[in-house]
Amino acid sequence: MKKNIVFDLDGTLLDTLEDIAISANFALVSLGFQPQESAKYRYFVGEGVFKLFENIFASNVQTPELIQQAVTLFETHYTKQFNQNTKLYEGVSKMLSFLQKRNFKMAILSNKPDSFTKMCAMKYLRQWKFDVVYGVREGVPRKPHPRGALEISELLHVKPNDCYYLGDTMIDMQTANSAGMIAIGALWGFREENELKEHGAKYLAKTPSEVIKLLAEV
Numbered sequence: 001m002k003k004n005i006v007f008d009l010d011g012t013l014l015d016t017l018e019d020i021a022i023s024a025n026f027a028l029v030s031l032g033f034q035p036q037e038s039a040k041y042r043y044f045v046g047e048g049v050f051k052l053f054e055n056i057f058a059s060n061v062q063t064p065e066l067i068q069q070a071v072t073l074f075e076t077h078y079t080k081q082f083n084q085n086t087k088l089y090e091g092v093s094k095m096l097s098f099l100q101k102r103n104f105k106m107a108i109l110s111n112k113p114d115s116f117t118k119m120c121a122m123k124y125l126r127q128w129k130f131d132v133v134y135g136v137r138e139g140v141p142r143k144p145h146p147r148g149a150l151e152i153s154e155l156l157h158v159k160p161n162d163c164y165y166l167g168d169t170m171i172d173m174q175t176a177n178s179a180g181m182i183a184i185g186a187l188w189g190f191r192e193e194n195e196l197k198e199h200g201a202k203y204l205a206k207t208p209s210e211v212i213k214l215l216a217e218v
């Protein structure tokens with residue numbers, strides 16, 4: 001039985017875009033740079049907070065020190081206002097309740113720092129049972145490296161190929177495939193259908209209800 005599912009967080013369960021953009025723009029402005037439009041963060045987010053600023057700063061200005069300064073400013077700010085605009089995507093609540101009722105084992109694997117991932121799960125997702133909630137942890141390579149996903153399947157005592165993995169970016173599709181999990185692309189998140197298809201989505205879901213339909217027969 002394949003009643004196991006790993007979820008990405010940003011852009012899949014939670015619409016975190018606005019709060020990430022606000023805190024990242026706070027960091028940029030504090031360091032004397034122009035803020036970026038929120039919509040652009042759809043493409044900046046996905047590979048962790050360090051890479052977020054690497055994606056933003058032009059290559060001729062970025063140094064590891066500048067990026068670290070931006071990360072620190074971002075993290076301090078985000079800790080205080082991560083919950084101002086963030087919300088569950090429509091239909092996510094119903095999807096999680098359905099899967100829980102069907103006895104799916106559920107886990108979260110994010111490229112957000114581990115403490116923020118747990119903070120968001122605690123604030124928005126505490127009514128559902130997640131067996132594992134992992135963000136980026138010291139010493140563990142981030143997605144698309146399969147390590148985190150494989151650790152989760154071990155902790156759940158299931159084979160990776162008995163796990164679905166639902167995410168909204170190419171990083172998620174690559175992670176699922178490199179871990180040997182079944183990749184489902186969430187089309188309500190930050191990226192487009194083509195990206196998810198090109199990077200190995202086995203199934204695509206336009207809405208969380210479509211995930212319910214897909215997994216109803218498992």
Ligand SMILES: O=C(O)COP(=O)(O)O
Nearest residue numbers: 009010046047048110111
């Ligand atoms: O914060 C990020 O860079 C991405 O987070 P996610 O893996 O939950 O989409």
